[in-house]
Amino acid sequence: MTQITGNAIIVRTLFNNRYTVQYYQREYNWERKQIEELMEDLTSEFLEFYQQGDSQRDVMRYGSYFLGPIILTNDNAIIDGQQRLSSLTLLLIYLNNLQKNSPFSKINIDNLIYSEMYGQKTFCINVEERESCLAGLFDNGRYDVTNETSESVINLYNRYKDIEELFPNEIKEEALPVFIEWVIDNLVFIEIKTTSEQDAHRIFVTMNDRGLRLTPTEMLKGYLLSEISDNTVRNKANDLWKERVLTLKEIEKDGDSDFIKNWLRAQYADSIREGKKDSENKDFEIIGTTFHKWVREKKSVIKLDKSSDFERFILNDFKTFSDIYIRLKQYSGSFNKEYEYVYHNADRGFTLQYQIILASIDKDDTADIITKKIKLVSCFIDQFIAIRVFNFRTVDYSSIRYTVFNLTKRIRRKSIDELVTIFKDYISGMEQSLNGIDGFYLNQFTRRYMLHILSRMTYYVEQNCGINSSFTTYVNRQQKNPYDIEHIWADDYTQGNHQSEFQTEEEFQSFRNRFGGLLILPKDKNRSYQDMEYIKKVTKYDSENLLARTLNDNCYSNNPLFLRFMKDKNLPFKPYADFNKADLNERQELYKEICKNIWNVDLFEEIAHS
Incomplete structure (x- = not known):
């Protein structure tokens, strides 16, 4: 006998189970726009209730937020709802990573993200091809999608990065545990369960096809x-x-x-x-x-x-x-x-x-x-x-x-x-002004923008020197060998004069991330050069993009277009046989001057009168 049940269910309960997705509907295909709408809806709704100083207990008086129906079979196969459940899994992973370094109280939500048996993590939606990506995001927020062929996995990774970027700063600190509590206890679905997959599909069709649903x-x-x-x-x-x-x-x-x-x-x-x-x-x-x-x-x-x-x-x-x-x-x-x-x-x-x-x-x-x-x-x-x-x-x-x-x-x-x-x-x-570049460096926030900025600079320099340059090639992460951010200094405190210039390795690592110490290189080059000391790297840079080549003395010989550009724009380019702390600071000043040419208010007049 067919049996259909419908119950209100919160995230804390819903995500304590594991679900499968039928092979014919396995792709996770949400785009940035859907994540942006979800994040805006959830965070703005939460901030309607939250007041500074509220604790987790105060969530009991907060309102709920309805996330629609999901349709399941009795053996937990998802017929409708996997896009929302997958996206909420990503949000829970992000919130869990965010609270790892938070000085405020932690909420254990591991069991809502995965269960573990024999050393293997099984996530809320149990699809084998997604496990490595979700595990990487759960462990450190990272996963290499360069050679990934699965549309779902690529989308999962990209939507996680969207959440990282879109999550508002005002909820990242004192409000974070309160928000997590609200997400797991006040986000509500209607769980519709059937005894057979056929009945579940019938319900799905009834809910979506019956009647005149005008947009x-x-x-x-x-x-x-x-x-x-x-x-x-x-x-x-x-x-x-x-x-x-x-x-x-x-x-x-x-x-x-x-x-x-x-x-x-x-x-x-x-x-x-x-x-x-x-x-x-x-x-x-x-x-x-x-x-x-x-x-x-x-x-x-x-x-x-x-x-x-x-x-x-x-x-x-x-x-x-x-x-x-x-x-x-x-x-x-x-x-x-x-x-x-x-x-x-x-x-x-x-x-x-x-x-x-x-x-x-x-x-x-x-x-x-x-x-x-x-x-x-x-x-x-x-x-x-x-x-x-x-x-x-x-x-x-x-x-x-x-x-x-x-x-x-x-x-x-x-x-x-x-x-x-x-x-x-x-x-x-x-x-603020572009003088903020003096203290600009690579961190979790700026990583989202750093490739774009360095690509803009590389493209600008090459274009002005008559080189056939392509900004889209520099920022395209989907190509076979994409460009990556290159640290001019290798990740080795013992190399060169670093130990005499920095009192601690932590200070060295921080300085190594400064804007002036960064370039872009194809991923394979970036990986092969990463342990190389500067004196060897700089010879390799001579065959790369023009911004990298400017570190090498050869760039300043038999290169009239570059020399003219350098003079016309009054840019303090110079080669470096060695590259110490003072040199990196000089390079940071050069980058600031390049950026002031790229992002220049005089462009407004030029466009208006062109």
């Missing part, structure tokens, strides 16, 4: 079209809407709704929820969840009154801004020198750039003005990110949402000249 995009379209009185115009608007939505969905799964959220926030959102407990959602948040309702309620703000207004809204505004958004997504995914800053911002995972760029556009701007605004605003965003990163400031959503919202309103529909003035004033008024 917010479809409901918004229905409302807008219903207000157009002319049948011919309505049909024309409907055809345009369908064509654009199809294109947006081809770009990414939820591309249509992502575009509409960015567009409405960029052009119309006038308020945002305060960062206080029990604060009400405002324009910014409502657009993010039910934008179809928001447009109805705010139609006077958007100037939607008569039929012609609704016609204009689809046939002009929707068309113009979807055109721009599609262009931006193309520039984000494929390097185009003319729009390189859009690509650079996307490479660092800064998805908020679409909203900021769209905010600057006026629907009546000419094609030339729109192009200049894309270049100008993306250039500003590139500099904003760089300055924050060089000063160890995060650019994750939760940390800068108010900054981005206020910036969006400040540049909304401004002219080119106004934007130049705003951006120059903004950069000069930031608490």
Whole structure:
């Protein structure tokens, strides 16, 4: 007899079991966007309840967060829910790693992540090909995916790195044990269990296929079209809407709704929820969840009154801004020198750039003005990110949402000249500057950005010296032999003069990670050189990229384009037969000067008047 049960279940209980995934649905395919949404939902919901000084016991009075239904067979085969369970496994692993070095109380969640028998770890979702990756992430947050062929494993690793980057600093310290307690006791699923796999699939089909399930995009379209009185115009608007939505969905799964959220926030959102407990959602948040309702309620703000207004809204505004958004997504995914800053911002995972760029556009701007605004605003965003990163400031959503919202309103529909003035004033008024490079070094936070920065510098130097350089080659981690960060000093305190220059090995290791002591090299070279002393390394560098070659004396002979570039830009390049502490500091100063050329506010004027 068929038996179906449904129960509310918390993470603490759910993850005490081990689950299998059928062979035909084994791929874990969440992208960064889904992780970003999950992290934002969970952390913002938690911060609605958390107050400084709260303890784990206070979680009992916190609200719960519903993560939807999961469908299982009685023998724990997952029919629906593996994407969410896999993602929460990654979150639990990250939280466990985070609390290893925390001075605050620790919560034992090992049993929710894995069970162990005969020295073998079995994780919550028991798929053999994932075990090595999850074990590496659990042990030290690392796993080498260079030669990995499994789509699921590569995605698991990348989504873990996304969690590392996106997790807000405000929860990493005193609030951490409280957050962990909330995750395991207040995140709720509905567990639906059946006696057979066939019944489980029937339930899945019933839940997903029965009835008319309109998306917010479809409901918004229905409302807008219903207000157009002319049948011919309505049909024309409907055809345009369908064509654009199809294109947006081809770009990414939820591309249509992502575009509409960015567009409405960029052009119309006038308020945002305060960062206080029990604060009400405002324009910014409502657009993010039910934008179809928001447009109805705010139609006077958007100037939607008569039929012609609704016609204009689809046939002009929707068309113009979807055109721009599609262009931006193309520039984000494929390097185009003319729009390189859009690509650079996307490479660092800064998805908020679409909203900021769209905010600057006026629907009546000419094609030339729109192009200049894309270049100008993306250039500003590139500099904003760089300055924050060089000063160890995060650019994750939760940390800068108010900054981005206020910036969006400040540049909304401004002219080119106004934007130049705003951006120059903004950069000069930031608490931080590129002088933060003096103390910049490689650590867990900057590792996410360091390859990008060193690749930008290498590409900049080579490009200005007439070398056919490729930034995308330097940052592409999926190629067969990707580039890695190279330490100029080998990881050996006993080499050279290190023991006379540093009192302890710890001091040496810290100094070795400084910005001026880093390069990029192909992974195979990086590994073969890692134990080599500098005097031998520097001869090898002479056959590598130009930034590495500048350490070798040969670079300064018979190289007129480089020498001219060095002179024109007044950059203090010099070769080093040896490379001691003072030399590394000199190199750090050189890097700062290179960066000041790459991230230079004078570029705003150049773009505006090009």
